[in-house]
Amino acid sequence: MSDFKHIPVLFYETVDALNVKPDGIYVDCTAGGGGHSSAVAEKLTTGKLISIDQDPEAIAVLTKRFENNPNVVVVHDNFVNIRSVLNNLGIIGVDGVMADLGVSSHQLDTDARGFSFHKDAPLDMRMSMSGMSAADIVNNASEAELRRIIYTYGEEKFAPSIAKNIVKARENKPIETTFELVEIIKASMPMKAKRDGHPARKTFQALRIEVNQELTKLEKALDDMFDVLNPSGRLAIITFHSLEDRMVKKRFNSFCEGCTCPPQFPVCVCGNTPKGRLPFKSKAPSMNEVDENFRAHSARLRAVEKL
Ligand SMILES: C[S@@+](CC[C@H](N)C(=O)[O-])C[C@H]1O[C@@H](n2cnc3c(N)ncnc32)[C@H](O)[C@@H]1O
Ligand SMILES: [Zn+2]
Incomplete structure (x- = not known):
């Protein structure tokens, strides 16, 4: 368990998408081995990073990895509880939230966790x-x-x-x-x-x-992940499954939707105004990245910025 091998997917693209300010507050909802988290933490001076994971083995690794970094707070929880995690820390709004969904290489490669069809092990698959x-x-x-x-x-x-x-x-x-x-x-x-x-x-x-109730938890968490953002704050999510990606795409689009009144209405009666904008459509890994890391082949990054 000591070497938590996980090659972060869409690494630069995701950290870029967060637009990290040195004094900002950020949340990594799926910190895993801490790859993306350390890239965010490196950009901070007085800022804070809350690194969440539901896997106790990931938490052990993250705690060790960031033990000497006062900017990083490691939290063992499910990201569906992002609001209460922030409340408990006395944080009202954050400048960026990211999630790199799915399973970590550590989980896949640890035989006893039962995620892999290549290894004979108890049929387990519980991230938490x-x-x-x-x-x-x-x-x-x-x-x-x-x-x-x-x-x-x-x-x-x-x-x-x-x-x-x-x-x-x-x-x-x-x-x-x-x-x-x-x-x-x-x-x-x-x-x-x-x-x-x-x-x-x-x-x-x-x-x-x-x-792991992956789609249910994501569905429940998306609004809170967006709501906790400060103005100009960004939410960036990497998905690995078409159902996940469709869910993220639809919800991000709905955050950016303005008036939904029928076009024949002379004036707006719904009062809806866009709450966000999409800084880019979506990003997929380069062919090089897929060659080097097969896990990246189905990855897609989407981001939304709070107005
Ligand atoms: C793909 S890995 C993340 C790897 C990480 N970005 C890195 O660079 O090392 C996904 C991690 O998210 C965690 N995870 C998945 N769903 C979660 C949820 N709903 N709440 C908290 N953690 C979750 C898993 O336990 C796993 O460690
Ligand atoms: Zn309207």
């Missing part, structure tokens, strides 16, 4: 190391629920047969390990489909999103 695990879901959710999770979050077309075979397998004995699940998934798809990347990739992604 508490609450319902992937095994709990696989052994208790109904077939319909499993089908929905695997199809929606994994965009896995073999979701119906995978869900069916999970339910069949657990009638004999609970499914406890990653490799037990991998075998069930492999047996649920035709030979030809197995040549298309790892057969378990999509199902594992789907379960991870469900276990």
Whole structure:
């Protein structure tokens, strides 16, 4: 656990998008190994950085990494609680908020965490190391629920047969390990489909999103992440999944929307005025970055600035 290896994605682009002022207050909602956090912290003189993560192992690493930096406060929490985290610190408004969503390389590469279909381990996948695990879901959710999770979050077309075979397998004995699940998934798809990347990739992604309630937490947190910004403050989010990106894009657009009255109205009656503007449309990693770090291939950065 000592070496927390994580190559930050869209590193310069994200720190740039935050427009860091040396005396500003910033929040990294997904501090992980502290890559993005240290780049922000380096730009501060009298400013502050609040580095949040829900993973106790990330918190241990972050606490060590920033122990001699008085500008950084490390907080163990879910970013859905960003408002109360700031309240507890007596902070009213901040100048920038960032989130680099999804799983860290540390989580993926630590066998015992059960995120990887390449390693045999207990079927866990909990970023917070508490609450319902992937095994709990696989052994208790109904077939319909499993089908929905695997199809929606994994965009896995073999979701119906995978869900069916999970339910069949657990009638004999609970499914406890990653490799037990991998075998069930492999047996649920035709030979030809197995040549298309790892057969378990999509199902594992789907379960991870469900276990950590990734879309629900993001959906709940987006308004607060924007609301806590001071005027000219920026919110920058890196997503790794089309459902996440669509959610971020729609919400950012809604922050920037002005009057929504029908065009035939002679005067505005809705009173809506834009609360934000988009400093750029979106950014994707360069081909070079994707070559060097496969995890970056589906990444997209979006930002919104409070007016
Ligand atoms: C992709 S990694 C971030 C890596 C980081 N930017 C770096 O440079 O090292 C995502 C991190 O966010 C954390 N995380 C994901 N969702 C979270 C949430 N809702 N609340 C708090 N932390 C979360 C995960 O535990 C993980 O450590
Ligand atoms: Zn109007």
